[in-house]
Amino acid sequence: MAMDPLLSTVQQLLGVPDDLEKLLNAPTRSYVCDTKAMASTPVDVKEYPNSYVFIIDMPGLKSNDIKVQVEDENVLNISGERKRNEKEEEGEVKYIRMERRVGKFMRKFTLPADCNLEAISAACQDGVLTVTVPKLPPPEPQKPKTIEVKIG
Numbered sequence: 001m002a003m004d005p006l007l008s009t010v011q012q013l014l015g016v017p018d019d020l021e022k023l024l025n026a027p028t029r030s031y032v033c034d035t036k037a038m039a040s041t042p043v044d045v046k047e048y049p050n051s052y053v054f055i056i057d058m059p060g061l062k063s064n065d066i067k068v069q070v071e072d073e074n075v076l077n078i079s080g081e082r083k084r085n086e087k088e089e090e091g092e093v094k095y096i097r098m099e100r101r102v103g104k105f106m107r108k109f110t111l112p113a114d115c116n117l118e119a120i121s122a123a124c125q126d127g128v129l130t131v132t133v134p135k136l137p138p139p140e141p142q143k144p145k146t147i148e149v150k151i152g
Contacts, residue, residue, distance in 0.1 A: 041105040043078075052115065052133040054078065056107070059127035068122045068131055071108075074115070078131065079106035114138075 044055040066080040084102045116134045
């Protein structure tokens, strides 16, 4: 059975807003790059009896290139930017191969409730960033309260 031309035209017109929506809300190049940066920064996370430790390889970065922050009261955000050495770029430098990644990186981790957010420390040594998040001591178990029974 052939489709009515009017019905076909109406269906095409109804599909235009969906196509336009996809086009207008397509992810930007910077969003795609930031998403890749988040996914391509490997992290080891360890749990010790008294702390959580995050270990990230960051060769060639200075401490002012790295930011460690706590957002929304329980999200650890480790971010920064690896820049190309501009001094090497002066003159007639031609890359034969470029495999080391440059640009922004970021990782976010939701911290457990037992973290002491006031005592977080970060140190970078030999190109390895170590972020230590101490645990809070476990709460003391509450002793049962004895209530005197009055006879009346």
